[in-house]
Amino acid sequence: xxxxxxYLREIVRNALLTMLENKRRTLLTTLGIVIGVSAVIIxxxxxxxxxxxxxxxxxxxxxxxxxxxxxxxxxxxPPATAMGISITTLTYEDAMAVKDKRNxxxxxxxxxxxxxxxxxxxxxxxxxxSLSGCSVDYIAVEGGEVETGRFFSEIxxxxxxxxxxxxxxxxxxxxxxxxxxGQNIKIKNQTFEVIGVMTERGQVAFQNYDxxxxxxxxxxxxxxxxxxxxGLMRVKIDDEKNTEAAINDIILTLRERHDITDKTGASDDFxxxxxxxxxxxxxxxxxxxxxxxxxxxxxSLLVGGIGIMNIMLIRVAQRTREIGLRKAVGATNNDIKLHxxxxxxxxxxxxxxxxxxxxETVSWLIAIVAQYLGYDWPFTILPLTILLAVGVSxxxxxxxxxxxxxxxxxxxxxxxLRYE
Amino acid sequence: MSKQQLAxxxxxxxxxxxxxxxxxxxxxxxxxxxxxxxxxxDFVAIMGPSGSGKSTLMHILGFLDKATGGQYLFxxxxxxxLDDDALxxxxxxxxxxVFQSFNLLPRTTVLENVMLPLVYAxxxxxxxxxxxxxxxxxxxxxxxxxxxxxxISGGEKQRVAIARALVxxxxxxxxxxxxxxxxxxxxIQIMRILQDLNEQGNTIILVTHxxxxxEHAKRIIRIKDGxxxxxxxxAKRRLAKNEDTLAK
Numbered sequence: 297x298x299x300x301x302x303y304l305r306e307i308v309r310n311a312l313l314t315m316l317e318n319k320r321r322t323l324l325t326t327l328g329i330v331i332g333v334s335a336v337i338i339x340x341x342x343x344x345x346x347x348x349x350x351x352x353x354x355x356x357x358x359x360x361x362x363x364x365x366x367x368x369x370x371x372x373x374p375p376a377t378a379m380g381i382s383i384t385t386l387t388y389e390d391a392m393a394v395k396d397k398r399n400x401x402x403x404x405x406x407x408x409x410x411x412x413x414x415x416x417x418x419x420x421x422x423x424x425x426s427l428s429g430c431s432v433d434y435i436a437v438e439g440g441e442v443e444t445g446r447f448f449s450e451i452x453x454x455x456x457x458x459x460x461x462x463x464x465x466x467x468x469x470x471x472x473x474x475x476x477x478g479q480n481i482k483i484k485n486q487t488f489e490v491i492g493v494m495t496e497r498g499q500v501a502f503q504n505y506d507x508x509x510x511x512x513x514x515x516x517x518x519x520x521x522x523x524x525x526x527g528l529m530r531v532k533i534d535d536e537k538n539t540e541a542a543i544n545d546i547i548l549t550l551r552e553r554h555d556i557t558d559k560t561g562a563s564d565d566f567x568x569x570x571x572x573x574x575x576x577x578x579x580x581x582x583x584x585x586x587x588x589x590x591x592x593x594x595x596s597l598l599v600g601g602i603g604i605m606n607i608m609l610i611r612v613a614q615r616t617r618e619i620g621l622r623k624a625v626g627a628t629n630n631d632i633k634l635h636x637x638x639x640x641x642x643x644x645x646x647x648x649x650x651x652x653x654x655x656e657t658v659s660w661l662i663a664i665v666a667q668y669l670g671y672d673w674p675f676t677i678l679p680l681t682i683l684l685a686v687g688v689s690x691x692x693x694x695x696x697x698x699x700x701x702x703x704x705x706x707x708x709x710x711x712x713l714r715y716e
Numbered sequence: 717m718s719k720q721q722l723a724x725x726x727x728x729x730x731x732x733x734x735x736x737x738x739x740x741x742x743x744x745x746x747x748x749x750x751x752x753x754x755x756x757x758d759f760v761a762i763m764g765p766s767g768s769g770k771s772t773l774m775h776i777l778g779f780l781d782k783a784t785g786g787q788y789l790f791x792x793x794x795x796x797x798l799d800d801d802a803l804x805x806x807x808x809x810x811x812x813x814v815f816q817s818f819n820l821l822p823r824t825t826v827l828e829n830v831m832l833p834l835v836y837a838x839x840x841x842x843x844x845x846x847x848x849x850x851x852x853x854x855x856x857x858x859x860x861x862x863x864x865x866x867x868i869s870g871g872e873k874q875r876v877a878i879a880r881a882l883v884x885x886x887x888x889x890x891x892x893x894x895x896x897x898x899x900x901x902x903x904i905q906i907m908r909i910l911q912d913l914n915e916q917g918n919t920i921i922l923v924t925h926x927x928x929x930x931e932h933a934k935r936i937i938r939i940k941d942g943x944x945x946x947x948x949x950x951a952k953r954r955l956a957k958n959e960d961t962l963a964k
Contacts (some may be wrong), residue, residue, distance in 0.1 A: 626808020
């Protein structure tokens, strides 16, 4: 009666027994695999988490948003303003021209921004706040909500009214539980009336909107910043699928206003971006980073594999007499090969499993910390990652265990039995 | 009835067996054309001083090594050119070995050691346990089945080895200096078991350099310098059941 089950079970059991007999050495041997696998998993976890965070932030903003930045930039590179350079080529009037449906038919709203920071005080309470000069369209474009009071009107913007709408964090910092509506606050030694408080919104595209004080943009430009230009405008269009048409319309409108005749775009003093485009760039950057780091981690698997080969060669030498005996009672070359291959695969499998546990635990801790810090950092255990880690570690065992196993299987039984 | 009548064909027949090691200038000849026959039910002692080639002869007969010249017929078949896998199957199915140094597996029980040949034969576990238990009982170790091999005495270890050699019901049992690592009292027990097994019809080939041990066999083949020196029946056979200790 033939039974492979008993045979295979005995081979696995025998490998387990030898591993348990040398527990410490087995663990040391697997260290390379443990480090390699956990590194790959942690890197992937961080990559996926960061990507999820960024994509989540940008999506919150809305995928039918376009950004118009002053200064030309390569469509795939960072905008010039990101380097801290002020470029003065965009104006409030440009924004109003983009808002004109005759110029850009798909437009729903446009917000020009002029930003800065200043000390804000009320009855001796002071805080450093970010000022965001924007237009009435802010609510329609960015999707904020007014909690109490109201947002400023177009007329107030035009008339340089000294009115302010507070982000929820600024409100609680200055006013605590007091009702701020109708109160006068000081911004750069000028008195502003608080007319509204925004609903708490949290992080959107890495900006904490709750820490802003919103002012009419004309007030901001003329009374506080003393500038004519705007830092950025955001354009909301009716549908994501009209992105290309809208971008084209915006470019044509601005070129006309700026007297740019060059149709290649090389002379543009502004750039138009879509959120979808930004997502693609971010994803491709983080993906490249992930693959690179995962490749580095894979190198440590290679080093781990060489360690496994070394140890297995030592084991073959130590168990030469045992190999001779097994052959004497009828083990074929393939039986011996299987013995050692199963052992090396099981060693690397143990390393892989420990690596997975460490890697996922660390990834989870990172996610916990990031979430505690207020980031929307997702943590997911991907079955594919686990499968891949298990597969790769077993493959390392197979690959690097093969040579020692073949060496063992080729021992002459007679010489192996005589080995001292 | 004579042995020849019991089985008209020899179980083992070697003709001009030659074995040399190495190549070219460095060639070392170990066996120079050895010929003899062993029949079913025989108990042969292969004797000779160390370096005579007796161990090499046993390794070739036991399929652990290959001859470089001559012919080897086993159970009537020419087995001279068999490959590694075929040799492994022969060792597994037709041969049982008992070694001087026992060669039991560490960290394994007595029962598991005896089951080992049946594992490689892909036997079902129930069948293997049954067969191994039966042979262990026959060598008086029925009470040691679950002992680990480091928990039993030298004599018991060699009895486990004999049980392992018997478990696949081999055609021949090779015993290579089976009493060499044992005290004289344990040694005589082992010789008695071998003689009993021979009485039950098992063919045994014993390799030893001790004349007193060899005289427990029915026939002694003497090897010297790689050649057959003599092949004679034992004139005054020793019977282990009448002895207390193994004379050395």
